[in-house]
Amino acid sequence: MADNKLPLRSVFAPVRALFVGDASAGILLILVAAAAMLAANSTLAGEYDALFNNTFAWYPHEKLKSLHYVINDGLMAIFFFVVGLEVKREVVCGQLATPEQRRLPVLAAVAGMLVPAAVYLVIAGGEPQLIRGWAIPAATDIAFAMGVLGLLGSRVPASLRLFLLTVAIVDDIGAVLVIAIFYSEIGSQELMWIVASLVVLGGMIAMNRAQVSRTWPYIVAALLLWVCVLSSGVHATIAGVAAALTIPMHRKDGNSLLEKLEHGLAPWSAYAIVPIFGFANAGVNLSGIGMDKMLDPLPLAVAAGLVVGKQLGIFSCIFIAAKIGFAKPPKGASWTEIWGISILCGIGFTMSLFIGELAFPGYRLLIDEAKIGILAGSVISAVLGYVVLRLTTTHPNDRTAESDPA
Template sequence: MARRITLDFLKTESASGLILTTAALAAVLLANSPWAEHYFAFIKHEIPVQIGPFHEVKPVYKWIKDGLMAIFFFVVGLEIKHEILRGELSNPRRLALPVLAAIGGMAAPALVYLLINAGANGSPQGWPTPTATDIAFALAALAVAAPRLPSSLRIFLLTLAIADDLGAVALIAILFTSDVNLYALGGAAAAIGLMALMSQWKTAPYLFYAACFALAWAFCLKSGVNTSLAGVAAAMTVPIDPRKPGHEGPLKHFMESLHPYVAFLILPLFAFAAAGFSFQGLSISTLFNPVPLGIALGLFVGKQIGIFGVAALVIGLKLARRPTGAKWLELYGVSLLCGVGFTMSLFIGGLAFDPNDTLAQTEVRMGVIVGSVVSTLVGMIVLSIAQRKRDLASD
């Protein structure tokens, strides 16, 4: 039964890949069409929300990123907790592999970027930009290119990408958070603590979990810390054991209930709001400036070297094992897909440079786009070859 949860999760993730890709493509086309003004007006339209003492005004894009995506991180946190306790990652040696690979996958792109931007004309402050992996797009590319590869590879990619993005969130909190409201942060911690205490109450209504999660999210939003942390932290408090023999546990209930909404609604909405950008001001020569070149090579070269290199080293030293049933070529293909920084890299790049510096923002977009697209295409080619070899061997 525990294994069934993971398979259903990955099946839904694969099915949502086409919708996610379509939403992103639609955003790019609209942003460069006669209707571009309407598209940007929509994602920038400010919506006020007031519930009791809580009052916040944010544009549509921000509500999706800071609001709905917290639910995405909550569901991902549930999946990771399930895999650690009952699934593929219950073996500490298997957990070590994606976590250590994620560290390599953040360090190597940063070093590549800094190496290219070490000169007088460089901009070293942009080094965090290529460290992130876009979970949704990487999983979608894997689902399209090689749907029949072992599910352990998808779990490896999911865990690695989450560790990678949590590292990116930490970088945002440390490097780009100027003001942190400690009182609000304490309120978020208290709400998470209440959820942890509630895990001891076997008959706690699910509505209580929802209320505590909403409180944690609201406090986290007011604290200035990224709300994705609230989602993951809240997921870690949800008990996995059934309340009664023969019944499903709260963790399974939340996973099965929320995941279709995340896969088919929240992620496509986020892709539609975040992927739209204008090609205006972009040129081929711009790509060879230090900033876009450092980002593009950081994502394409740095990611694969850091992730596959560390994974091979860790496995060679017998500190961890390869994902169950996975071959080296398949692991390399997944490492390439981790170079899809896209939305998170665009977000971090926007923070690393002055938002009023049009040239710098244009260079960030170009570097992220080129690095992500090349990583996607090469990764999908490698995984398609691996899939074909596996299919021929099974005939």
């Protein structure tokens, strides 16, 4: 039996254990997306729409007036809290802890956000109302992508699994910054709430510095921070990330509070919150939408950004960095395998759906068109990436010693 005083990260490897080599979270998302599409295009379409979009008889806040709002502004704050915990742990003592470890994933993630955005703008930028959607194809869905890798079993080198995970972590950081900077609406009357948010956040930082290790003070403060941010014009999910960064990593009895929270919340995030979000947001009623609509600038731009932009940006970045000696590519992986991983980064389900909702508030047709592009681009990337990796990788028992692709 393992010593219960061992750090939780060494026993459970919290988030990584959920995804690496395990297809279950990704398969669940696929099933949820399919169920949402079936519900939105069946005799239950009216009930599906009413369930999420009908206004409650009573609600405590304008941004909590329907189940859709509660999921996107409430439950997803927990998802972002888990993301923040993962990011902090990786930066402090994980795969992003040193400049050498950060160099290639950060560079690849940045290229993997900028190039899809550029592809989107080339196709859709001619229409001013569509420009706000530039960030939709910029995000990678970690659960979906790692789920596809899980279907391949041990064929894919461990270095590539780790690379995809670290790129997705950096990608999440970038997506959070994009939401905070470009998709928050702050007016003069919201400034007091921003000040209140900063005061609460300062209190949480003070608790960290004082080495407060009890859970409940942080939970109470995080809820208060969420209420303040919800009212501030900054998207409420940012409170989740900000709160997570204040959770202490100093150890008591071998385990840190951050690791305990991450281990406790990660399964709920991966297997409950994200699927609920997916079911609430992936359903698109296709009645009246023909193939001609599929080629409209918005869905075409989103799909092209995910399928073409992601792989072009990430693969080119790795190749150039290796050739000029700036960073080494993943060890033991061929260039075709690296290309396959780059394609999988075009799976943009969860974060892309989230940004799509923020990009076109109140424009249901544009949101639905963005969803079509997201679903199409993600499915194409998943299938193409799987095929490339399935045809170019071998079982480790059959794999001969390979040198680095550089």
